[in-house]
Amino acid sequence: MNAVLAFIKLSLLEARRDRLYLGLVAFAFLFVALALLLGMSPWGHIEEVMLHLGFAGVSVFTLIYAVFMNVNNLHRDLQSRVLYTVFSRPVQRWHYLLGRFIGTALNVIILALVLSFIIILSTWYFGYSGNIRWEALALGYRAAIQALVSGAFALVFATFMSTGISIILAFMMHFICANVSIFNLLIKSSKYPGWTKVLFKIIYYVVPDFRYMNIIDPVIHQRVINWELLGTSSIVYICYIIVLLIMAFAVFQTREL
Amino acid sequence: MITITGVRKKYRSGRKKIEALKGVSLTVKKGEVFGLVGPNGAGKTTLIKCLLGLTEFEKGKIQIGELDHKETRAKTITGYLPEEARVYTNLTGRENLLLFASLLKMDANKSRKRTAELLEFVGLKEAGDSLVRTYSKGMMQRISLAQALLNDPEIVILDEPMSGLDPLGRIMMIDLIKKMKQEGKTILMSTHIIPDVEAVCDRFALIHKGKVIFEGGVAEVIKRHAEHYVVKFLKEDSGLEEVNVKAEEMWELFEEGRAEGWKVISVLPGRGGLQELFKNIIEEHEQ
Ligand SMILES: Nc1ncnc2c1ncn2[C@@H]1O[C@H](COP(=O)(O)OP(=O)(O)OP(=O)(O)O)[C@@H](O)[C@H]1O
Ligand SMILES: [Mg+2]
Numbered sequence: 001m002n003a004v005l006a007f008i009k010l011s012l013l014e015a016r017r018d019r020l021y022l023g024l025v026a027f028a029f030l031f032v033a034l035a036l037l038l039g040m041s042p043w044g045h046i047e048e049v050m051l052h053l054g055f056a057g058v059s060v061f062t063l064i065y066a067v068f069m070n071v072n073n074l075h076r077d078l079q080s081r082v083l084y085t086v087f088s089r090p091v092q093r094w095h096y097l098l099g100r101f102i103g104t105a106l107n108v109i110i111l112a113l114v115l116s117f118i119i120i121l122s123t124w125y126f127g128y129s130g131n132i133r134w135e136a137l138a139l140g141y142r143a144a145i146q147a148l149v150s151g152a153f154a155l156v157f158a159t160f161m162s163t164g165i166s167i168i169l170a171f172m173m174h175f176i177c178a179n180v181s182i183f184n185l186l187i188k189s190s191k192y193p194g195w196t197k198v199l200f201k202i203i204y205y206v207v208p209d210f211r212y213m214n215i216i217d218p219v220i221h222q223r224v225i226n227w228e229l230l231g232t233s234s235i236v237y238i239c240y241i242i243v244l245l246i247m248a249f250a251v252f253q254t255r256e257l
Numbered sequence: 258m259i260t261i262t263g264v265r266k267k268y269r270s271g272r273k274k275i276e277a278l279k280g281v282s283l284t285v286k287k288g289e290v291f292g293l294v295g296p297n298g299a300g301k302t303t304l305i306k307c308l309l310g311l312t313e314f315e316k317g318k319i320q321i322g323e324l325d326h327k328e329t330r331a332k333t334i335t336g337y338l339p340e341e342a343r344v345y346t347n348l349t350g351r352e353n354l355l356l357f358a359s360l361l362k363m364d365a366n367k368s369r370k371r372t373a374e375l376l377e378f379v380g381l382k383e384a385g386d387s388l389v390r391t392y393s394k395g396m397m398q399r400i401s402l403a404q405a406l407l408n409d410p411e412i413v414i415l416d417e418p419m420s421g422l423d424p425l426g427r428i429m430m431i432d433l434i435k436k437m438k439q440e441g442k443t444i445l446m447s448t449h450i451i452p453d454v455e456a457v458c459d460r461f462a463l464i465h466k467g468k469v470i471f472e473g474g475v476a477e478v479i480k481r482h483a484e485h486y487v488v489k490f491l492k493e494d495s496g497l498e499e500v501n502v503k504a505e506e507m508w509e510l511f512e513e514g515r516a517e518g519w520k521v522i523s524v525l526p527g528r529g530g531l532q533e534l535f536k537n538i539i540e541e542h543e544q
Contacts, residue, residue, distance in 0.1 A: 006356055
């Protein structure tokens with residue numbers, strides 16, 4: 001466990017030192033600030049629009065951050081061959097991957113948390129109701145955990161594919177997860193031949209459904225939030241993450257460094 | 258200390274298979290500096306990777322002391338300096354050492370002390386708190402060597418420790434290797450620089466296209482094959498001068514030099530030294 005901890009610390013430290021990662025964070029702040037400014041334009045419903053746009057920004061940037069970091073950390077360590085040094089020590093390969101993944105997850109969660117606070121406080125400051133909308137933290141949480149599922153997909157791809165392809169495939173998986181219901185329509189449609197339907201069915205049943213954590217509208221429009229749904233979908237996502245990590249460990253174990 | 262028997266290793270790259278090691282056997286004795294010598298692509302790095310469990314091999318056996326190379330304990334008595342120093346460039350030298358110390362399950366106090374000691378040993382006391390990405394190549398090499406020595410290993414494995422270093426860096430590395438030998442460590446180093454073998458190695462193996470084609474003692478080979486030596490003098494009036502001399506005439510020459518007040522700069526084996534031996538053996542195998 002020492003080793004896992006060491007890689008968690010390493011990932012946290014590198015996130016603060018690496019110019020690429022810092023650049024991404026700066027972009028995220030800029031984007032969210034712009035979204036908030038746009039939300040403040042005099043269209044009415046300032047609070048709703050600010051929350052909507054702001055958290056859309058959080059979703060996009062936690063996703064980019066998680067996918068990019070999971071792929072880049074591994075590929076950079078492989079390319080620079082620092083992993084030769086690492087694995088010449090009594091360290092299991094899965095220790096390394098797990099530590100890196102958890103470290104990245106913490107970075108993603110911190111980013112989501114900070115951005116959420118900024119959005120919530122600006123909404124309170126510029127809004128009309130005078131309420132601090134703490135329940136909107138759930139949206140930041142939603143963005144982070146979904147980004148982590150996609151980040152885990154990215155890590156699996158990165159264990160055996162090139163940087164570019166891993167990143168593209170991970171974004172594709174995110175898109176599929178966010179629109180799984182399309183596949184249900186495709187299955188029902190009669191236009192497609194039988195074998196594609198089998199494929200659609202597999203995707204429909206195997207891939208995690210991001211729509212399931214359906215809390216955006218209730219949070220933003222201050223309706224009743226189904227906390228139980230938030231809990232069960234979290235458990236489902238965490239199970240997916242665990243399965244994906246085990247797949248990544250298995251592939252990474254056999255690959256040439 | 259290290260026994261390698263019949264190791265075969267194939268790399269797959271696409272559909273092609275590259276046979277990098279074709280049955281390599283050799284023994285490194287306790288306390289010696291052993292040179293793994295061979296041209297580019299000979300399989301030196303591959304052999305070292307097999308030894309450290311960084312890659313799987315199809316056939317053969319590697320023992321470190323009494324242990325199989327894959328046992329965790331084997332990894333706790335070895336230290337490894339990879340080809341072209343490899344540590345985390347976004348960390349400082351000290352942070353790198355602390356990171357790798359925690360991979361060795363060293364406790365916080367001990368690792369802090371050991372880190373300070375090693376930074377001093379490799380001459381990076383001042384630079385220890387700068388980011389490694391600001392280091393020169395020689396500093397990189399030295400911080401990586403410090404990493405390899407964290408666990409005070411019995412066996413130190415160096416992959417091309419002198420490559421890319423300037424003359425001063427090279428001298429420093431040679432000094433460090435000699436110091437490690439004095440501390441009783443067993444050292445396996447790969448290189449394709451022959452003078453480095455002459456400078457530090459006790460014995461060496463010549464590896465070519467995945468096979469060991471010669472194994473022997475450095476002194477022995479020089480004694481058997483060197484036909485003459487090249488002695489460099491510094492003379493008061495006329496500067497540097499090279500003299501070729503047979504072994505049996507060497508002392509006579511030195512006496513003469515002392516009488517004249519010359520200074521000896523270097524004595525190296527000339528024709529028939531390792532360099533030529535390698536050339537001959539490799540050419541023989543090419544045919
Ligand atoms: N990861 C790999 N995939 C495929 N082939 C490889 C791989 N690593 C090495 N090889 C091949 O194996 C052979 C031996 O390479 P190796 O790196 O062990 O040589 P070397 O003696 O260390 O050479 P150098 O002096 O250049 O460092 C070469 O033909 C090389 O192309
Ligand atoms: Mg090499």
